Amino acid sequence: MNEFLTQEKSIYLQISEMIENDILRDIILEEEKVPSTNELAKMYAINPATAAKGVNILVDRDVLYKKRGIGMFVATGAKEKIKCCRQEEFYSNYIKKLLEEAESIGISKEEVIRMIRENH
Amino acid sequence: MKEERLTGKGIVKTYGKKDVLHNVDLELEKGKIYGLIGRNGAGKTTLLSILSAQNPATKGTVDYNGMPVWENREALDHICFSREINPVNNSKANGYRAKDYLKAASIYMPGWDQEFADRLVKEFELDVKKRAAKMSKGMLSMITIIIALASKADYTFLDEPVAGLDVVMREYFYRTLLEEFTNSGRTFVISTHIIEEAADVFEEVIMLDKGNVILKENTQELLGRARHISGLAENVDRASAGLLTFHEETMGRSKGVTVLLKEGEKIEGGTELSVQPMNLQQVFVALCGKNEN
Amino acid sequence: MKGYLRGMFYWVCCLEKLFFSILGGVVVVFAVFAFVDKDMEQFYRWTLSYMPMMGVIFFIAGGINIANEQIPMVMSLGTTRKEAAWGVIIAMHGTALQFWILTIVYNAFLPPTYVVDSYVKVCGVLFLFGCAGGNGLGAVVLRFGSKVGLRVYLCSLFLLVGGGIFIVKLAGAAAVISFISSMGVLVAAILFDAAVSAVYRMSIRNYEVRV
Numbered sequence: 001m002n003e004f005l006t007q008e009k010s011i012y013l014q015i016s017e018m019i020e021n022d023i024l025r026d027i028i029l030e031e032e033k034v035p036s037t038n039e040l041a042k043m044y045a046i047n048p049a050t051a052a053k054g055v056n057i058l059v060d061r062d063v064l065y066k067k068r069g070i071g072m073f074v075a076t077g078a079k080e081k082i083k084c085c086r087q088e089e090f091y092s093n094y095i096k097k098l099l100e101e102a103e104s105i106g107i108s109k110e111e112v113i114r115m116i117r118e119n120h
Numbered sequence: 121m122k123e124e125r126l127t128g129k130g131i132v133k134t135y136g137k138k139d140v141l142h143n144v145d146l147e148l149e150k151g152k153i154y155g156l157i158g159r160n161g162a163g164k165t166t167l168l169s170i171l172s173a174q175n176p177a178t179k180g181t182v183d184y185n186g187m188p189v190w191e192n193r194e195a196l197d198h199i200c201f202s203r204e205i206n207p208v209n210n211s212k213a214n215g216y217r218a219k220d221y222l223k224a225a226s227i228y229m230p231g232w233d234q235e236f237a238d239r240l241v242k243e244f245e246l247d248v249k250k251r252a253a254k255m256s257k258g259m260l261s262m263i264t265i266i267i268a269l270a271s272k273a274d275y276t277f278l279d280e281p282v283a284g285l286d287v288v289m290r291e292y293f294y295r296t297l298l299e300e301f302t303n304s305g306r307t308f309v310i311s312t313h314i315i316e317e318a319a320d321v322f323e324e325v326i327m328l329d330k331g332n333v334i335l336k337e338n339t340q341e342l343l344g345r346a347r348h349i350s351g352l353a354e355n356v357d358r359a360s361a362g363l364l365t366f367h368e369e370t371m372g373r374s375k376g377v378t379v380l381l382k383e384g385e386k387i388e389g390g391t392e393l394s395v396q397p398m399n400l401q402q403v404f405v406a407l408c409g410k411n412e413n
Numbered sequence: 414m415k416g417y418l419r420g421m422f423y424w425v426c427c428l429e430k431l432f433f434s435i436l437g438g439v440v441v442v443f444a445v446f447a448f449v450d451k452d453m454e455q456f457y458r459w460t461l462s463y464m465p466m467m468g469v470i471f472f473i474a475g476g477i478n479i480a481n482e483q484i485p486m487v488m489s490l491g492t493t494r495k496e497a498a499w500g501v502i503i504a505m506h507g508t509a510l511q512f513w514i515l516t517i518v519y520n521a522f523l524p525p526t527y528v529v530d531s532y533v534k535v536c537g538v539l540f541l542f543g544c545a546g547g548n549g550l551g552a553v554v555l556r557f558g559s560k561v562g563l564r565v566y567l568c569s570l571f572l573l574v575g576g577g578i579f580i581v582k583l584a585g586a587a588a589v590i591s592f593i594s595s596m597g598v599l600v601a602a603i604l605f606d607a608a609v610s611a612v613y614r615m616s617i618r619n620y621e622v623r624v
Contacts (some may be wrong), residue, residue: 046320104391174622228490
């Protein structure tokens with residue numbers, strides 16, 4: 001949770017990613033309370049509406065759920081959901097770019113696969 | 121239940137033969153922090169002045185919850201425009217002290233929170249006995265900030281509030297502003313030059329260029345659709361064909377351009393292009409900066 | 414209503430501060446003469462002639478000062494032009510009244526040898542003119558800006574003081590006093606004051622707060 005915000009990505013996306021990272025790293029466990037949007041806004045010196053946007057993404061994904069009057073909690077099975085989601089996005093987030101970059105500098109797919117096999 | 125709004129319609133302001141504001145339409149909702157950004161002379165102070173009835177518009181209306189703000193005590197009780205204090209008018213040695221300004225504010229502002237003001241004075245380490253003519257620019261900024269925050273007005277405007285403050289005090293200001301916003305849900309409109317620092321604080325950004333509102337949008341959504349494309353000039357032209365482009369820069373065979381994507385639009389291209397996200401300041405310079413072309 | 418009262422409170426505070434500092438000055442001078450010099454004659458002569466003059470200058474300077482510094486400040490704090498104008502007009506008249514009461518009290522305690530005929534009447538008329546003059550200059554500043562206002566102020570101050578001294582030298586103090594205390598002049602003063610108050614209210618109509 002103590003990461004800095006970068007310019008690379010929308011702030012609200014970074015907020016949702018940071019919460020997901022914390023869940024994956026067992027910094028926040030399932031059924032535990034997540035900082036409120038106001039607390040997040042204060043922590044990162046951002047507008048509460050932006051923090052809320054980031055949190056709502058996770059609510060839509062069923063990673064978080066709201067307990068009325070108390071706050072946001074990590075849903076059971078959230079860790080698995082996050083891993084699943086990120087597995088699906090793994091290709092477009094990392095592999096695609098890797099292959100495009102390799103192609104632009106003249107490294108073939110087979111060579112990339114060889115690199116992975118040999119260096120792992 | 122009527123929604124609380126401060127609405128400006130068709131605002132025109134003319135000085136002599138020159139139009140300083142051209143037909144500005146603006147709607148400010150309750151409970152948002154707006155950033156009003158624009159170059160020097162774009163008309164930010166004039167606009168804020170007119171919205172708070174401190175300046176008569178040449179044409180157009182400003183309404184608060186449906187009633188005009190002009191000379192309207194009821195409406196003005198909900199609006200605070202804490203403007204820059206200029207001690208030049210106070211040239212004599214017996215000028216106002218900081219505490220005189222605060223005292224005047226406490227009398228004229230119906231919602232004034234003295235406790236809050238006292239706390240801010242302490243946190244800002246303000247010497248209230250100092251006379252305005254002897255104060256640094258930073259101290260004058262602190263007074264305007266304290267007046268704005270402690271006024272507890274539903275619509276509070278700040279004009280270049282961080283001028284003269286060092287970076288530590290600026291960060292303190294943004295945090296205090298957010299804290300007050302979170303606690304009270306007041307609407308704030310902050311005009312500033314120092315865009316990037318403040319960008320995270322603004323829920324919506326209003327861009328004023330030469331007296332025209334060229335943009336009013338949720339900050340995150342704006343940044344979501346702004347991209348900077350660079351690479352070989354012909355590739356850049358191809359990728360940005362049909363898109364709304366700004367601020368072309370060329371150097372040799374390379375070209376860089378800013379695009380604002382509309383709903384559903386995409387940038388077609390691979391590694392031959394660099395497509396980068398932009399921060400608010402970069403978007404502002406692209407839209408309002410000096411263009412070589 | 415609340416707005417008016419609220420606004421006036423501030424004006425009154427400012428004018429009262431000035432009033433009492435002048436009063437304080439007079440008391441100090443009095444103490445010096447009474448206990449150090451033990452020569453009260455000087456003191457009485459001095460106060461008789463300078464107090465009304467100081468009073469008039471107080472209003473004229475006060476009026477222009479309010480328009481230059483205080484009106485922009487309170488207008489930037491969200492008051493309406495109507496409230497600001499009436500607040501100033503009422504506060505200035507209230508202070509003029511205050512000065513006049515002070516004169517009456519002073520006159521009552523004055524040793525008989527020093528009492529000047531119609532002193533109280535003359536002072537009253539002078540204060541009324543002073544109040545009107547101050548608001549008039551204030552109106553000029555509000556409508557035309559402080560540069561123009563300053564020029565008008567300096568010119569009128571010159572004319573006022575110079576003209577006053579000249580007339581007194583020419584016609585003699587007694588004649589001037591009896592003229593000023595006449596009914597005609599009093600009526601003129603009241604009319605002038607009323608007219609200036611109306612002009613003041615009008616001149617602030619489209620006032621712009623500028624840094």
